[in-house]
Amino acid sequence: MKKEPIFALRGMKDTIDEAKKFSYFIGIASDLAQKFGFSLIQTPILEQTSLFMRSVGASSDIVNKEMYRFVDKGDNDVCLRPEGTAGVVRAFIEKKLDRQDKTQRFFYYGPMFRYERPQKGRFRQFYQFGVETFGEASAYETASLIMLAKNIFELLGISFEIEINSIGCKTCVKAYKQKLQTFLSSIDLCDDCKTRKEHNPLRVFDCKNASCIQNYTHAPKITDNLCDECQNDFDLVLDLLNGLNIEYAINKNLVRGLDYYTKTAFEFTSNALGAQNAIAGGGRYDALVEALGGKPTCAVGFAIGIERILDLMTLRHDELSANYIGVLDERLIKDAFLLSSKYRKSHKIHCETKARTLKNHLKHASKMGVKKIFIIGENEDKNETIWLKDLHEQREKIISQKDLERELD
Ligand code: HAM
Numbered sequence: 001m002k003k004e005p006i007f008a009l010r011g012m013k014d015t016i017d018e019a020k021k022f023s024y025f026i027g028i029a030s031d032l033a034q035k036f037g038f039s040l041i042q043t044p045i046l047e048q049t050s051l052f053m054r055s056v057g058a059s060s061d062i063v064n065k066e067m068y069r070f071v072d073k074g075d076n077d078v079c080l081r082p083e084g085t086a087g088v089v090r091a092f093i094e095k096k097l098d099r100q101d102k103t104q105r106f107f108y109y110g111p112m113f114r115y116e117r118p119q120k121g122r123f124r125q126f127y128q129f130g131v132e133t134f135g136e137a138s139a140y141e142t143a144s145l146i147m148l149a150k151n152i153f154e155l156l157g158i159s160f161e162i163e164i165n166s167i168g169c170k171t172c173v174k175a176y177k178q179k180l181q182t183f184l185s186s187i188d189l190c191d192d193c194k195t196r197k198e199h200n201p202l203r204v205f206d207c208k209n210a211s212c213i214q215n216y217t218h219a220p221k222i223t224d225n226l227c228d229e230c231q232n233d234f235d236l237v238l239d240l241l242n243g244l245n246i247e248y249a250i251n252k253n254l255v256r257g258l259d260y261y262t263k264t265a266f267e268f269t270s271n272a273l274g275a276q277n278a279i280a281g282g283g284r285y286d287a288l289v290e291a292l293g294g295k296p297t298c299a300v301g302f303a304i305g306i307e308r309i310l311d312l313m314t315l316r317h318d319e320l321s322a323n324y325i326g327v328l329d330e331r332l333i334k335d336a337f338l339l340s341s342k343y344r345k346s347h348k349i350h351c352e353t354k355a356r357t358l359k360n361h362l363k364h365a366s367k368m369g370v371k372k373i374f375i376i377g378e379n380e381d382k383n384e385t386i387w388l389k390d391l392h393e394q395r396e397k398i399i400s401q402k403d404l405e406r407e408l409d
Contacts, residue, residue, distance in 0.1 A: 030107065038105040040106070043087035061257060067114075089299070093294035121307065128305060133300050161249065166264050167256070176220070193207050216253070270308070282302020324372070325349060328357065361375055373391065
């Protein structure tokens, strides 16, 4: 009896066709992050549910509606991480890095899980590349991170827009929340916003309900209610962005969907995507380390949504560099295999272990997206030469086998 195939879960997908772009992206982003002083950190995918309750926030949609949460065999309430920051902060405190009194920078990449309604650019398992800086209170670090994200996108040839806002600190948010609650009491709210109003009124700005969105255009905005310290910090970030020639738009409704933000928050969007157009988001979270039981440590970070970036990336020819070595006669396979093996530490080489006609080699190699094709037939074997075709420059020539290394891509 024919067995039924098993499919991936809804909102989850395999990375196969896009794997080349994925690795290229990770290479560019990791390299640049390291140039900005970040080093790799990897934290578990599964964490205690309370970690996200206390960081992302019990009133956020992510925690309230979207967590993959279950009780494990040891009776622990756990969930698949919906984002990366909380786990990095937990590790930072657990490893006592909060006591080191110095700037520490980490980057990470990996899968995140949110039980959202899947659509173009929105998955239930998706990948993020993120960076987090600890111990740098200054607006210079905030501006540096925006510059890092900008540099990553520019190296990938991706255009973007930046929206920025200040969400204030404990001091200014407290007074502002009261003002906002008074405003919310004067208008009609959807059921979700009624709850948001009681637990964390700022979250009303996450509402997707059209009439709520319309009503909140008249709401008082945190940006207009900042304390002096937050205002000065925000002004300096904007001044630095101007100095760096980075264009941005202030979006007073930008509160981000996570509770831990303080002061500057920002989002990168692309108008080449559909409704899910945010390609990166981040900001300061100066109170989170303390809220999770660590020594008060200011922090700032951002994360890039990798699937959305892969949609926007096109690989150029020189990024697909690779060599293909093939033979026309079966008796030559072993020699070609041994010859190519000498250079595989330093070059990307596919040695085809099936003899084919020249036409079939060309077809096969171009399907693989290689740049240079090296073919050895009987004549080449006798003369210790190789026939070479450069697919991108569309030129062919005969080279000596001794010159192979120099000719490899
Ligand atoms: P976030 O804005 O929730 O921030 O997510 C960052 C990025 O992840 C988004 O801009 C988007 O590109 C991508 N993303 C989010 N949800 C999905 C989804 N369901 N499917 C595909 N892509 C998605 C954070 O997660 C914060 N931890 C960022 C941060 C780091 N803030 C400070 N440090």
